[in-house]
Amino acid sequence: MSAEKHPPKWALRLLEFFLRPDYADEIQGDITEAYYWRMEEESRFKAHFKFILEVLKSLKPTNLKSFYHLSLNTMIFRNYLKVAFRSLLKRKSTSFINIFGLSVGVAAFIFIFLYTNQILTFDDYHENKNRIFMVYKERITPDGTQETYDTWVPMKDRLTESYEQIEAAARIYDSEARIKKSNQYIEEDIIYTDASLFEVFTFPLLHGNPKDVFPNKNSIVLSVEMAKKYFDKENAIDEELEIFLPDEDTTFRFRVSAVIAEIPENLTHQPDLMIEMEALPFYGDFANEWGNSFLDTYIMLKNGGDEAQLESAFPELVESIFGMETRENTNFKLLPMADFYDTFIGNKANARTLLWIGIGILFIAIVNFMNLSTAQASKRAKEIGLRKVLGAFQGQLRTQFITEAFVMSLFATIIGVGLVLLLIPSFNAFFDVTITLEVFSLSEIIMMILALAIVLGLLSGSYPAFYLSSIGAIEVLRQRLGFGGTKFRNALVIVQFSIALFLIACTLIVRNQINFMTQKEMGFDSEGLMAIRASPSDFTDSEVGMNKINTFKTELASKPYVKEITKSRHVPTFWSRSFTFVRPDEWTGDPLRMRFTFLDANFFDTYGIAIKHGSNFLPDTEGDQRLSVILNEAAIKAFQFDPNEQNVVRVGETRLNVVGVVEDFHFETLQNEVAPTLMLHRTAESGAHRNISIKMDMSNLVERIEEIEAMWNDLGSTREFTYSFMDDRMQILYEDEERYLGMVTMFSVISIVVACLGLYGLTLFIIEKKRKEISIRKVLGAEVSTVLKLIFGEFTKWVAIAFIISVPIAIYFADDWLQSYYYRIDISWLTFGLALVIVLALVILTVGYQSLKAASANPVKYLKDE
Incomplete structure (x- = not known):
């Protein structure tokens, strides 16, 4: 038969590729037979056309490989889910410990992530963050190197004129203003700046012309919050504000020329009221003057600009302005925007430490799951052995156990997110922060829940799945099943104890340092x-x-x-x-x-x-x-x-x-x-x-403060009565440290509770495994104390190993943290001794009751079947 009389090969390959194997031969045979019949009875064109048409008709969903496997896999997966739910319900105590521990771990991690994310992504909102630098000066004096961040009025123009790699520059001068509203003065922060600020930083305008933000010296730019506050609307363009400027002792009227859209809170600069730099009343006195420095200067390099190369050219600039003598002891430097937070606001290292604590809490919860799952291996041995005898493959068993872990992780993640939503207001109020889930969209939250559940499921279920699926049917039948990954499980418990000891020791050190600072004499009498x-x-x-x-x-x-x-x-x-x-x-x-x-x-x-x-x-x-x-x-x-x-x-x-x-x-x-x-x-x-x-x-304090306030109000000041007690101000000095201590303490307690929860579950299993041994020992005359030593011996060994591991790590991190304080405590060995005592006490409390109950039980109850 000639090649022209054969069906199109590409159509046949299409059938072979897409059709289910059990359908392919039958369908292909039928339409091929029809093709040859048409070749004899009809034309070749009709035979080819109708063959291709029947091939396409054959590719319906029920005949395709992917849909067939999807249906089969869906059925298997539904079965896995049923088994997973039955397993959870059958082992209620273990399931509760795992889900509760994971959910608390997830909630703690989310709280820490939301808080630290605000800090670690500080200023990331600015599109050109990596090209923005603050210009500052470094002076070399006999008393050491002094870094100062205030610069001169003409600095901006001198830089942009001298260096081509600078794309834009802007100045900021912080001041205060009192806005007159309904015959009252409201105190607000205000900044004088340049229109080029909007080129350097990302401050999108909600209303106004971005190319002409300051049409004249009487123009003012407001944040959207200020527009709503003073005009009850977002679009406040052409509205007027009467502002008293205390530094100038003058009242001016300003017309709103632009309104800035809402911006994130984690930015170094939060402009509410902005006036053009040249509108500063004494601007003319300092426009070309290099004797007084009082404002900040920022530059943005062009793409590909090299800050190190620019810094290396600054000595010539210093000489051209101040002379050779000043060049020898003064340097101009560039501070990257990534360092703004650490330089002016706080310490990102603390946020990174908290993030590691969050990861540690999650790890402890995962370890609990792995330990309890492998420890439960003997109780599932018959199920595993029977399924293997009936032909189950290791891959199927692994998939089942991973599915169980995923179900548990999904429950825990959903509960954890629910706890976060419930407790966020209390968290914000207690720590005086403003974290929120609203920074993410609903779809992003759902994706993060699924991603976190999958990651937790894989991490917590991987080892149990591989271990349990590797159990041989013969081992089960001969009852030679071991303890279930004992060495690996013990190693994980040691890691848990190490984390707990590390956190307790570091918490004690942070608390001691803060107590030292708050109790140390400040050199003056603050009482009253x-x-x-x-x-x-x-x-x-x-x-x-x-x-x-x-x-x-x-x-x-x-x-x-x-x-x-x-x-x-x-x-x-x-x-x-x-x-x-x-x-x-x-x-x-x-x-x-x-x-x-x-x-x-x-x-x-x-x-x-x-x-x-x-x-x-x-x-x-x-x-x-x-x-x-x-x-x-x-x-x-x-x-x-x-x-x-x-x-x-x-x-x-x-x-x-x-x-x-x-x-x-x-x-x-x-x-x-x-x-x-x-x-x-x-x-x-x-x-x-x-x-x-x-x-x-300080007696009758409320009445006396009210009297002083009334005296102040009678003066007709533009400022509200503002007072503070020195004892309170000293506490405010360490507000960040107190917040950090509070968070470290709270999350350390959570990690310890989660660890103890897992330890409790593991204790129940160990006691169950040792029931007969304990009973035989009691029959042979063993005292309760001897039985308790048998149970506690292993836990004590784990704590001792964990102590040896955790101490040097804690010393390293604590010493690094203390270096940021000029006046600091010495790290004492008593701190680590106290941490060890606390952990041992927690072990005794967690393990003690069940151990004492097992040691006091009637041995006949567990030996009657022997």
């Missing part, structure tokens, strides 16, 4: 000390305001419950940008950049700060003592002064006599060393002060 914000700039007329504040101070001093009163620019625990360059009178080297503050003569008495050498300032009635200065001990050390001699320092060309030296006291947290500080005298009439501090009798 109230600080009140009070500045002439709080009034629309600063000269009138200064007189009113002095009157307010006089009235306060006359109150019988006020023991001491003082005015100062700064108060401990709060420091603003106040630095100057200082050198000893005869010092020929470079000056030191040091803190300075203004205070009156009663400051040290009010704060209980001791004068260690020399004397205090003269009484305020003597007037401003502008040529006198008091130093702290850190400044004396930096200048290498002999405190018992008459010392003189220079600020610019002004000579200041050091009249006294006070003991070091902390303006900031104990994370930082006490900085050298100059304390300059100013009277109440100078207008240099921003705070009033009073030492007061």
Whole structure:
């Protein structure tokens, strides 16, 4: 027969490829026979056409391989699911322990992930994050290297003009404003910036022209939250705001030119009110001035720009601005945006540690599942052996056990997500954070639930599946089934104990460090000390305001419950940008950049700060003592002064006599060393002060605060009555550390509870396996204590090995964490001893009851069948 009389080969191959094997021969034979008949009776064209048509008709779903296998696999999978559910119901206690442990582990992990994700993805919202840098300066002084982040007004333009690799640059100057609304002043943060800020950072506009955000100097850009707050609508374009600017002592009217869309909370800058930089009233005085630095400068490099290459060119820029001498001791540096959080806000290392704790909790829950599943092997031995005798393959058995693990993981994940949804408000309130699941869409949450359930199912079910499916039918029939992966299971228990010991030890160390900081003397007496914000700039007329504040101070001093009163620019625990360059009178080297503050003569008495050498300032009635200065001990050390001699320092060309030296006291947290500080005298009439501090009798506190508030309100200030007690401020200093400790403690407790839960389940199994041995020992005269030693011996060995493993790891991580604190504790071996005692106590509590019950049981009950 010629080739033309054969059916098309491609159509035959199509049938062979797609049709079910049991249908392919019959279908192919029928349509091929019909083809040859048509070749004889009809034309070749009709035979080919109808053959192809019948081939296509044959490819219906019921005849196809994939649908056949899908149907078969679906049926098998449904069977696996039925067996999985029956297995869960049959072993209720084990199932509860596994599901509860996994669900708690999942919930804890999700809480930690949501919190740490906010920190670890800080500033990721900005599209050009990897190309954004903050320009700062590094000064090399005799007292060490000083890094300062404030720069000069002309810095931006000088950089963009000098270096082609800079695509855009912007400046930010943070200030405060009081917005007038319904005859009231509302205090808000405001920033002066450049239109180019929107090129550098990602701040999408909801309304307005992104190419002309500041049409004129009276333009203001609002966040959508501010637009709603002041105008009850999102589109506030062309609306006007009356704003009092305290630094300028002036009220201006600004017209809204743009509204920024809602942005994430985990950004370094959260602009609410933005005014063009050149609208700053004193901008003209500093536009070309390199003597005063007070704003931040940011640059964005072009694609492919090399920050290291740019930094290497900065020394020439320093020389061109300040001269060769300054070039030797001053460097311009670039701070990548990825380092903003660690530099200005917090510590990402703490977030990473919490994330590892979350992974550890999940791991402990997974270990519980693996341990209990392999330990239950003997109870499922007959089932496994029988299925193998009936022809089940290892792959089928593995699939069944993986399916059981997946079902359990899916239940646990859903319950865990439910717990998160239920407890998020309480979590946020307790830790003062704002985590939410709303950052993910519903589809993303469903996908994450499924992905997490699959991963947990595979991790927790893989080893039990491989172990249980490898059990031989003959081993079952001969009753030679072993303990079930004993060595591997023991290793996992040791890992659990290691994690628990590590977490307990680290929690104790963190707690000890925080207690050390909060209880350490700050160098001043904080008891009954109230600080009140009070500045002439709080009034629309600063000269009138200064007189009113002095009157307010006089009235306060006359109150019988006020023991001491003082005015100062700064108060401990709060420091603003106040630095100057200082050198000893005869010092020929470079000056030191040091803190300075203004205070009156009663400051040290009010704060209980001791004068260690020399004397205090003269009484305020003597007037401003502008040529006198008091130093702290850190400044004396930096200048290498002999405190018992008459010392003189220079600020610019002004000579200041050091009249006294006070003991070091902390303006900031104990994370930082006490900085050298100059304390300059100013009277109440100078207008240099921003705070009033009073030492007061703390009885009837509510009534007295209300009285002071009423006195303040009578002054007509644009600022609401703002006060704080120094004891509270000192607690706020360590708010982040307290939050971190709280989270570490809570999640450590959760990990230990989950571990103990698994230990409880494992104890039940071990006791069950040793029932006959225990009974025989009791018949032969063994005491209860002997039986308890038999059961506890293995657990004690596991804890001892875990202790040896965990101690060096804990020491490494704890020491690394403590390095970020200048004043820190020493790591004590007592901490690890206490951690060991806690774990042993938990083991005794977890294992003890069931062990005592087993040791006291009647042996006849378990030997009557022998």
